[in-house]
Each structure stands twice: as C-alpha cells, then as structure tokens.
Amino acid sequence: MSSTKYILGIFDDPDDLMHGIDKLQKNSVPIYDVYSPCPIHGIDAKLGIKDSRLGYAAFMFGCLGGTIMFSMVYYMLVHDWPINIGGKNFFAIPDFVPVTFEWTVLWTAFGMTFTFFFATHLFPGRAPRVMDLRATNDKFIIAIDARGNTPNADIDSILKEAGAVEVKHNDRKYVSYE
Structure with missing residues (x-):
C-alpha cells in the first residue's frame, strides 16, 4: 500500500485552477481543499463551501x-x-x-x-499549516485525498490535462516553515 496521503495539483494560473476543479468534479473526484495566495472570485460556490457564520x-x-x-x-x-x-x-x-x-x-x-x-487555529506563535509552501507565494494548489476510490494515475492525468505544472504526491498532511 502506498504511503501517499494527498495528491497536489500545482497551477500557475487561477483560471487553470478553476478548470482543474471543473474536470475533477466532472470525473467525481472529491477535492480535499484548495490553497491560493490570493482570493479567487466564485471558488466558494464551485467547491460548495457555505457562507461564514x-x-x-x-x-x-x-x-x-x-x-x-x-x-x-x-x-x-x-x-x-x-x-x-x-x-x-x-x-x-x-x-x-x-x-x-x-x-x-x-x-x-x-x-x-x-x-x-x-x-x-491561527493562534499567535503557532506555525501555519499548509500543504505546500509555494501556496503562500505564487502557486495555486488543489489537494486531493489519495485514499479515495479513484486510482492515483487517473487523478494525475486529469490534473495534467487541466493545466497543472506539477503533480506532487505528499506523504504527510502539512509542511511547517521550520
């Protein structure tokens, strides 16, 4: 069994990221989370995130x-x-x-x-939890739980077709700045 926990699709452009979300949803691949260095209009509705309370x-x-x-x-x-x-x-x-x-x-x-x-969970003095440190600078990232029903090779090909510049297999949940 693979030790991969998450598959990360790394994009340079927010439009490619939105296209990747559409392709993944069309293929019934559940998205764990999306990380972005800036707000993207319409991503909450596309991912089905409810309004904040x-x-x-x-x-x-x-x-x-x-x-x-x-x-x-x-x-x-x-x-x-x-x-x-x-x-x-x-x-x-x-x-x-x-x-x-x-x-x-x-x-x-x-x-x-x-x-x-x-x-x-952003208390002062606590290290931020991010999947990939480039998400805080200039990359747009889709995180997919690798333990889903879809084979990892199919997810990799869907992300590459959507315009991902890199597909990365992550064996832990978060990376720290240390």
Whole structure:
C-alpha cells in the first residue's frame, strides 16, 4: 500500500485552477481543499463551501458589549453615584449613547479577533499549516485525498490535462516553515 496521503495539483494560473476543479468534479473526484495566495472570485460556490457564520458572532459580541456597558453606566450614574448636573434627569439616555456605542465596537472587534483565531487555529506563535509552501507565494494548489476510490494515475492525468505544472504526491498532511 502506498504511503501517499494527498495528491497536489500545482497551477500557475487561477483560471487553470478553476478548470482543474471543473474536470475533477466532472470525473467525481472529491477535492480535499484548495490553497491560493490570493482570493479567487466564485471558488466558494464551485467547491460548495457555505457562507461564514462569523457575522452572527460579530452581532452577538456587539450586543453583549453594548448591553454590558449600558448596564454599567446605568448602575454607576443612576443607582451607585447619582449626580445632579444642571437639574437633568439621572437617567438621561442620550448621555449613555457615545460610551455604549464605543464599547459595542470594542467588544465586537476583540470578540471577532478571538473567534477568528479559534476557528482557523491561527493562534499567535503557532506555525501555519499548509500543504505546500509555494501556496503562500505564487502557486495555486488543489489537494486531493489519495485514499479515495479513484486510482492515483487517473487523478494525475486529469490534473495534467487541466493545466497543472506539477503533480506532487505528499506523504504527510502539512509542511511547517521550520
């Protein structure tokens, strides 16, 4: 049995990469992942990737931050230490708006940063996980699980027909920068 875990099709051009995805899908070859040094329009729909739920998380962090700050300001200025300034009401909502807005934005930003790091496993100090280091510079890569039902020679020929400049058999999941 072969020790190959992944077959990598390496492309120079994003259009060739999209053509390679079409050919692989037409031949019912499951694609593990696609690596690109830049965003490619339409690749998410072609690969069947669902929209991100990070927007919902941002909304929840904003609501949490706004609620906490509004509650803190209300408690401090109305119950704990009410100060009569020019005869105004202690519970003057327009006075609470600026600081509540700023804390809403702050909590959203910090919450999204931590959520992004958690979701992508890109914690500070951790080495990035990539199949081939050239994917971070100038190459476009399709990774295919070699343990599928399609023979490896057929996958190699499909990738070469699609315009791959190199087909590489990888025996481990990720390469590190070290």
